[in-house]
Amino acid sequence: MTDKQLQDLVSYLIKNKYRVHSHKEIDGEILIDEIYEGKNFELCPQRPLYSFKKFLLPPCQTMMKFKNNKTIGVKNPDTKTILLGIHFYDLKALTLLSQVFEKDPYFQKKLRNMMLIGQSPIPAKDEDYQKFEEDILEHLKFDIFLETKSNNNQKSFRIFTGSEDGQRLLDNFGYKDYEHIEYAGPVPEEGLNITQKSLIEKIFKSKGSKIWKELNKKCIDCGKCSIVCPTCFCFKISDEIKKDKIVRKREWDSCFYEEFSEVSGEHKFLDSTEDRIYNWYDHKFVRIPKEYSMPGCVNCGRCTEVCPAGIDIRKNIKRIIEEN
Amino acid sequence: MKNPYNPIGAKIVKIEKISSINKLFTIKIKDEKTRNAFKFRHGQFFILSVPGFGEAPFGFCSSPAIKETFQVSVDKRGSLTSKLFELKVGTDVGIRGPYGNGFNRKKIKSRDLVLVAGGCGLSPLRTIIQDANLNPKNFQNIQVFYGCRNSKLLAFKSDYKKWSKNIEMNLTVDTPDKAWKNSVGVVTNLLTSETIKSDSVAILVGPPVMYKFVIQKLVELGLSNEDIYISLERRMHCGIGVCQHCALVGGKYICTDGPLFSYAEIKDTPEGI
Numbered sequence: 001m002t003d004k005q006l007q008d009l010v011s012y013l014i015k016n017k018y019r020v021h022s023h024k025e026i027d028g029e030i031l032i033d034e035i036y037e038g039k040n041f042e043l044c045p046q047r048p049l050y051s052f053k054k055f056l057l058p059p060c061q062t063m064m065k066f067k068n069n070k071t072i073g074v075k076n077p078d079t080k081t082i083l084l085g086i087h088f089y090d091l092k093a094l095t096l097l098s099q100v101f102e103k104d105p106y107f108q109k110k111l112r113n114m115m116l117i118g119q120s121p122i123p124a125k126d127e128d129y130q131k132f133e134e135d136i137l138e139h140l141k142f143d144i145f146l147e148t149k150s151n152n153n154q155k156s157f158r159i160f161t162g163s164e165d166g167q168r169l170l171d172n173f174g175y176k177d178y179e180h181i182e183y184a185g186p187v188p189e190e191g192l193n194i195t196q197k198s199l200i201e202k203i204f205k206s207k208g209s210k211i212w213k214e215l216n217k218k219c220i221d222c223g224k225c226s227i228v229c230p231t232c233f234c235f236k237i238s239d240e241i242k243k244d245k246i247v248r249k250r251e252w253d254s255c256f257y258e259e260f261s262e263v264s265g266e267h268k269f270l271d272s273t274e275d276r277i278y279n280w281y282d283h284k285f286v287r288i289p290k291e292y293s294m295p296g297c298v299n300c301g302r303c304t305e306v307c308p309a310g311i312d313i314r315k316n317i318k319r320i321i322e323e324n
Numbered sequence: 325m326k327n328p329y330n331p332i333g334a335k336i337v338k339i340e341k342i343s344s345i346n347k348l349f350t351i352k353i354k355d356e357k358t359r360n361a362f363k364f365r366h367g368q369f370f371i372l373s374v375p376g377f378g379e380a381p382f383g384f385c386s387s388p389a390i391k392e393t394f395q396v397s398v399d400k401r402g403s404l405t406s407k408l409f410e411l412k413v414g415t416d417v418g419i420r421g422p423y424g425n426g427f428n429r430k431k432i433k434s435r436d437l438v439l440v441a442g443g444c445g446l447s448p449l450r451t452i453i454q455d456a457n458l459n460p461k462n463f464q465n466i467q468v469f470y471g472c473r474n475s476k477l478l479a480f481k482s483d484y485k486k487w488s489k490n491i492e493m494n495l496t497v498d499t500p501d502k503a504w505k506n507s508v509g510v511v512t513n514l515l516t517s518e519t520i521k522s523d524s525v526a527i528l529v530g531p532p533v534m535y536k537f538v539i540q541k542l543v544e545l546g547l548s549n550e551d552i553y554i555s556l557e558r559r560m561h562c563g564i565g566v567c568q569h570c571a572l573v574g575g576k577y578i579c580t581d582g583p584l585f586s587y588a589e590i591k592d593t594p595e596g597i
C-alpha cells in the first residue's frame with residue numbers, strides 16, 4: 001500500500017462515518033487527535049506521549065445512573081472508532097487490557113465498536129521481519145497492521161489483517177493485497193520467557209533492598225508514570241450527586257496516591273513511597289505475569305520520559321536482575 | 325454481557341441498634357428468583373450500594389442456612405456507613421456479590437474450631453456460630469475467644485446465652501466495669517495449652533494489631549500454619565480482582581482469594597498482616 005492509498009483509505013473511513021484517531025506532532029509533543037480528512041494524512045512514526053488506552057478505558061466513565069433510588073439506563077452511543085497507527089507495543093498493551101477487562105461490559109462494548117490499526121514504524125530487516133510476523137503479530141489483537149517498508153526512499157506498507165472485520169473493511173475499500181494472520185490468543189505457547197519468569201522471583205527477592213530505599217528518596221509520588229503507562233489500569237468507583245440524578249462513575253486511579261490503600265480510620269496499607277513504588281513494579285513484573293502469563297510492561301519508555309525525578313524503569317529492572 | 329457492577333435490588337427489613345456505633349441490618353433481596361439463587365458461604369462478603377454514597381464491602385453475619393434474608397453488622401465509620409445509620413426499615417439498597425473465597429467447607433465441619441475475635445471482628449464469625457446453633461450435628465467442638473476494650477462494645481450480647489448451649493464462649497475486656505464477671509486483659513491471655521487443643525483450626529478476625537500476638541501464641545501452642553486463618557481488610561472498589569486496591573504484593577487479592585487466608589499462605593507476603 002502506498003502513502004497515497006493510505007490517505008485514500010483514511011478518506012474512505014471518514015466518509016463511512018468512522019471517527020479516526022491518530023497521532024501527530026502538536027506544539028512539540030506527539031499527541032493523539034481526531035483526523036478529519038485523509039488528503040494530507042501522514043502516519044507518524046513516533047509513539048504518542050499518551051497511549052491509546054483512554055479510548056477503551058476512559059479517564060472517567062459513567063457506569064450507571066440512579067434516579068429516585070432506581071437505576072436508569074445509560075446511553076453509550078455506538079460510535080465506530082478507528083485507532084490508526086498503534087505501535088506494536090501499544091497493541092501489546094491493549095491486548096493485555098482486553099484480557100484484564102475480558103468480562104467488563106464497558107470495555108468490551110467499546111472494543112466491539114473499534115478498529116485497531118497497528119504499525120511497525122521501523123522498516124524491518126528480512127530476518128527480523130520473519131520473527132516479527134510469526135512471534136508477535138499472531139498474539140496481538142488488531143484488525144489491520146501496517147508494516148512500514150522503505151525502498152529507495154519510497155515509503156510503502158505491507159498489509160496484514162488480524163480479524164474478519166479488518167478483512168471486510170479492506171475488501172470493501174477495494175484493497176486486496178493483504179496477508180491474514182490468525183489470532184492465536186494473547187499468550188505464546190511457551191508462556192513467559194525465561195527473563196520474565198526469573199524477574200518474578202527477583203523482584204520478590206529485592207524487597208527491602210537498597211534500590212527501593214533509593215527510590216523511596218527519589219520518587220515524589222506524582223503518579224505521572226501511571227497515567228502515561230499504556231498498561232496501568234487501576235480504577236476507583238464513586239458516586240456523584242447531580243441536580244436530578246446520581247451518577248456512579250469509574251475513574252483512573254494511581255497506586256502512587258496515598259488514598260489508594262486508605263481505609264476508614266486513615267490507615268494506609270501502602271504507607272510509604274517505598275511500599276508504593278514496589279507495589280507498582282510488583283503489579284507490572286509479578287502480579288500481571290502470574291495472572292495473565294504476559295509481561296505487565298511493554299517497554300514503551302513513557303514512564304521514564306515523564307518522570308520528574310529521573311527514574312528510569314529499564315535501568316532499575318536491569319539492576320534488579322543483576323543484584324538479585 | 326452481564327454487568328458485574330449492577331447492584332441487585334434489596335430492601336432493609338429490620339434494623340437493630342446494637343450500640344451507638346453499631347447497627348444490625350437484616351436485608352432481603354426483592355426478586356424471589358434472585359433471592360433463591362443467592363447463596364453465600366462462611367467467610368464471604370458482599371458489596372453494599374447506597375446511590376449517592378457509593379459502595380463498601382461488608383461481611384455476612386448470619387447463617388447461610390437462613391435463606392429468606394441475611395444480616396450485616398455495620399460500624400459507623402465514614403460517609404456510606406453514616407448514611408446507612410440514617411436509613412429506615414423499608415429502604416431500598418443495592419448489593420452485589422457474594423464475593424471472596426469462602427472458608428474451606430470440609431475443614432470447618434470436620435475439625436474443632438477456635439474462633440478468635442477482637443472488637444467488631446465477631447460479626448463475620450457469627451455466620452459459623454449461628455450455623456452451629458441451628459445444626460450442631462454438622463460441627464465439631466467450637467470455642468469462641470472474644471475481646472473488646474470494654475463491655476459496652478461487645479457485639480451480639482443478647483445472643484451469648486443461646487450460643488452457650490452449643491459453643492464455649494470466652495469473653496474478655498481491657499477495662500472492666502463493676503458488673504463484669506469474665507476475664508480481664510487481652511484475648512491472647514485466654515489462649516493456653518489447657519484451653520486450646522493443638523489440632524484445632526483457628527480463625528482470627530479483628531484489628532491487625534491483634535493478629536501478630538495471637539498467631540505467635542497459636543503457633544507456640546502447636547497449631548500448624550495451615551490451620552491458622554486470618555481475615556484481612558483492605559480498601560476495595562471492584563470486588564472482582566481488577567481495580568488493584570486490595571492487592572497484596574506477590575499476587576493475592578483480598579477480594580477474590582480472601583478475605584480469609586491461612587497463615588501459611590501469607591506468612592511470606594510483605595505487609596500481608
Ligand SMILES: Cc1cc2nc3c(=O)[nH]c(=O)nc-3n(C[C@H](O)[C@H](O)[C@H](O)COP(=O)(O)OP(=O)(O)OC[C@H]3O[C@@H](n4cnc5c(N)ncnc54)[C@H](O)[C@@H]3O)c2cc1C
Binds near residue numbers: 559
Ligand atoms: C472484606 C471486608 C469485610 C468487611 N466487613 C465489615 C462488616 O461486616 N462490618 C463493618 O462495619 N465493616 C466491614 N468492613 C469495613 C467497611 O467496608 C468499611 O467500614 C467501609 O468501607 C467504610 O465506608 P465509609 O464510606 O463509611 O467510610 P469512608 O472512610 O468515608 O470511606 C471512604 C472510602 O473508603 C473505602 N473504605 C474505607 N474503609 C474501608 C475498608 N475498611 N474496607 C474497604 N473499603 C474501605 C470506602 O469504600 C469508600 O470508598 C469490611 C471490609 C472488608 C474489606
Ligand code: SF4
Binds near residue numbers: 284298299302304
Ligand atoms: S515502560 Fe513504563 S510506561 Fe511503558 S509499559 Fe513499561 S511501565 Fe508502562
Ligand code: SF4
Binds near residue numbers: 221222308309311
Ligand atoms: S513519575 Fe516518577 S516521581 Fe512520579 S510517581 Fe512515577 S516514579 Fe514517582
Ligand code: FES
Binds near residue numbers: 560561562563566
Ligand atoms: S477490590 Fe478491586 S481488586 Fe480487590
